[in-house]
Amino acid sequence: MLDFIQQLVNGIALGCVYGLIALGFVLIYKATEVVNFAQGELLMLGGFFAFTFITFMGLNYWIGFLLAVICMALLGSTIERVVVRPILGYPQFSIVMATIGLGFFARSVAGMIWGTDDLKIDTPFSRSVTENVVRIGSLVIADDKISIIVATVLLCIVLYLFFSRTRMGIAMQATSQNMLAAYYMGIPVKRVFSLIWAISAAVACFAGILLAPSTLIHTNVGFIGLKAFPAAVLGGFGSIPGALVGGIIIGVIEQLAGFYLPQGFKDVAAYIVLLLVLWFKPDGLFGMKMRKKV
Amino acid sequence: MRFIFKTDYNQDLRLLKHSGYWWSYGVLAAFLILAPFGLDNYLVSQLVFVFIYALVGVSLTILTGFTGQVSLGHAAFLAIGAYTAGFLQSLGVPFIIYFPAAAIVTGLVGMLVAIPALRLSGIYLVIATIAFAFIIEEVAARWEAVTHGNEGMRVRTLDVFGGNGVTLPRDEPGFYFLCLGILVLMVILALNLARSPTGRAFMAIRDSETAAKSMGVNLALYKVKSFTISAAITGMAGVLFAHKLSFISPEMFTLLLSLEFIMVIIIGGIIGLHGAVLGAIFIVMIDPFLTLLKDDVPGLVSSIALLFGAAQETAASIGAAVGNVGSAPGMKGALYGLIIIFFIIFEPYGLYGRWLKVKLYFQLFPLYKKATFKRQKTYVKSERNR
Structure with a gap:
């Protein structure tokens, strides 16, 4: 039983990472109906930026964190301007391929700049070398996992409020449903696009920095983005709480599959769940029901 | 421009529409058989x-x-x-x-x-x-x-x-x-x-x-x-x-x-x-091309630099720099990424589309219009509602 609870907790921590990355997909999709396949690579770049500021330049962790997030936000809106905007209005497939290309490019260039070794950031969460876990009874939870869970939940709440309560958030939802109508209503569609890419890149940066203690930073860290797709789909792709819930479910399933099922199931469990969800409930758990119009 | 006078439905169904096709595909076939x-x-x-x-x-x-x-x-x-x-x-x-x-x-x-x-x-x-x-x-x-x-x-x-x-x-x-x-x-x-x-x-x-x-x-x-x-x-x-x-x-x-x-x-x-x-x-052919970039182009570039009057060392260092770019790890990935983005943005119909454009340009010579191949953008529909 204790094993089970321990696996459950580990699964939730893992799931929060997936949820955090899925959040990035969901934000862009929710506001612009674009799916960004380079989200994992943005996460990787965020980690590298943080490494540059914190370890390489020796800044304070929090200042470095902030600088990295700002840099990534700027980078995100630059990417939107240069790559995404020229192909807006074309079939979605074009944008998907463009972001995949972008992912390739980012991974290779990051490899050229920062090398292919694993990099490490020292975090203030690890209180000492020997004892950086929290014990509840005989449960063991690592500090960096707690930081991930807390940050993910906080970010979800903030973004949820942003989308449902602020003018800009509602403008973003309108843009996603009908760009042209939103434009006629006086919504600055171009600014919406820049802003949402900036926010999404910043969220990716958060994920990258929080993930750094447990996976280290290297050029292939972005592949975790592919694991976040099942989370986003399970949650309904357009829903912020859905991304979190979907991420946690996927994380728990993956962890339990690794523990109880034969070898090999751990890696594909997420994808099997994804296919089942697409098969039986393509709208996901929190998906919006859309009426078809001819 | 060639106009084909069709007198028969079968003419419309032919895969090789006219003698030009026979010639070009014939040459291609001969090349492939001899290759x-x-x-x-x-x-x-x-x-x-x-x-x-x-x-x-x-x-x-x-x-x-x-x-x-x-x-x-x-x-x-x-x-x-x-x-x-x-x-x-x-x-x-x-x-x-x-x-x-x-x-x-x-x-x-x-x-x-x-x-x-x-x-x-x-x-x-x-x-x-x-x-x-x-x-x-x-x-x-x-x-x-x-x-x-x-x-x-x-x-x-x-x-x-x-x-x-x-x-x-x-x-x-x-x-x-x-x-x-x-x-x-x-x-x-x-x-x-x-x-x-x-x-x-x-x-x-x-x-x-x-x-x-x-x-x-x-x-x-x-x-x-x-x-x-x-x-x-x-x-x-x-x-x-x-x-x-x-x-x-x-x-x-x-x-x-x-x-x-x-x-x-x-x-x-x-x-x-x-x-x-x-x-x-x-x-x-990307792989052989990258090998070429690594092996032959640096020497070529430095000899061109020499030709334009650069000093021996500068020429050599230019060549080495080009060689470094060619052999940088992950060069292939970066190139793939750039190529994908380039084609999606600038050449959405690909190489064959470019060939069709060039062909049409010469067929219609002074009257070619760029807009012929322009794709329509739609901002209205959300793909979720399709």
Whole structure:
């Protein structure tokens, strides 16, 4: 039983990472109906930026964190301007391929700049070398996992409020449903696009920095983005709480599959769940029901 | 400009419309027939890879270009074809039987994939095919009784009838002609498919599912058909791929390979079958091109710099810098990324589209208008509501 609870907790921590990355997909999709396949690579770049500021330049962790997030936000809106905007209005497939290309490019260039070794950031969460876990009874939870869970939940709440309560958030939802109508209503569609890419890149940066203690930073860290797709789909792709819930479910399933099922199931469990969800409930758990119009 | 005066319906149905086609395809055929005897081994080997990639390109053109369904999981179909061939060969089945068997098995798997895919469109389909490819990759790594797992699997020399000596070693002209023949057959099949009611239904689905449905096209049936045909052709390519490499292991059939296949049709151009071949040439020749960039270009650049009066050391350092760029690790990935973005933004119809534009420019000489090939942008519809 204790094993089970321990696996459950580990699964939730893992799931929060997936949820955090899925959040990035969901934000862009929710506001612009674009799916960004380079989200994992943005996460990787965020980690590298943080490494540059914190370890390489020796800044304070929090200042470095902030600088990295700002840099990534700027980078995100630059990417939107240069790559995404020229192909807006074309079939979605074009944008998907463009972001995949972008992912390739980012991974290779990051490899050229920062090398292919694993990099490490020292975090203030690890209180000492020997004892950086929290014990509840005989449960063991690592500090960096707690930081991930807390940050993910906080970010979800903030973004949820942003989308449902602020003018800009509602403008973003309108843009996603009908760009042209939103434009006629006086919504600055171009600014919406820049802003949402900036926010999404910043969220990716958060994920990258929080993930750094447990996976280290290297050029292939972005592949975790592919694991976040099942989370986003399970949650309904357009829903912020859905991304979190979907991420946690996927994380728990993956962890339990690794523990109880034969070898090999751990890696594909997420994808099997994804296919089942697409098969039986393509709208996901929190998906919006859309009426078809001819 | 050439105007063809048609007096007969059969003229309209011809694949080779006029004598110009006969000439150009004749020259191409002559070149391809003479190539294995004239060119050096490396180039012939690259040509075989071009044929295999073009075969996958044809299958993707049917799926994506005709039917408008996107798949990022074609490496998995290739793997299924390759492993079916390898496994059946190890049981002693001759090529003449396992080649169609691999195509049928892959086609059936394609059908199974298509059934859940029926409810999906656009982005969900892409994600589902990626998930499928990951699962197949893992199965190939774990199902050791059939695939030998991560150790990989040796594929023996192609033996056509099994045991009576008609073998086609992978470096001989015989194998080259086999690949060429299968490619030509499949291209003709695809061309005929495009002119048949089935192909017309595919294109109707691509252009508007709602319109196709209201004209009585059975969406489910035709999507499944398209997936099955596409998967079967990729399975054939998989058999040839396995024989060409003579060794297969799960890590060959990754997402990267699926992306290369998609790049084949993006670069070549999705609007016609020429695109599949042009894109295949492009993708296969990237590697030799990068080697060239590493080995020969630095020397060339520094000698040009010398020519323009640069000092000996500066010239050498310029050459070294170019060499560094060429041999930087991950250069291929960066190049792939840039090429994809470039083609998507600036040349959405690919190389074949560029050729059509150039051709039309000269045909209409002073009257060519850029807008002829302009794509329409739609800002209104959300794909969620389609």
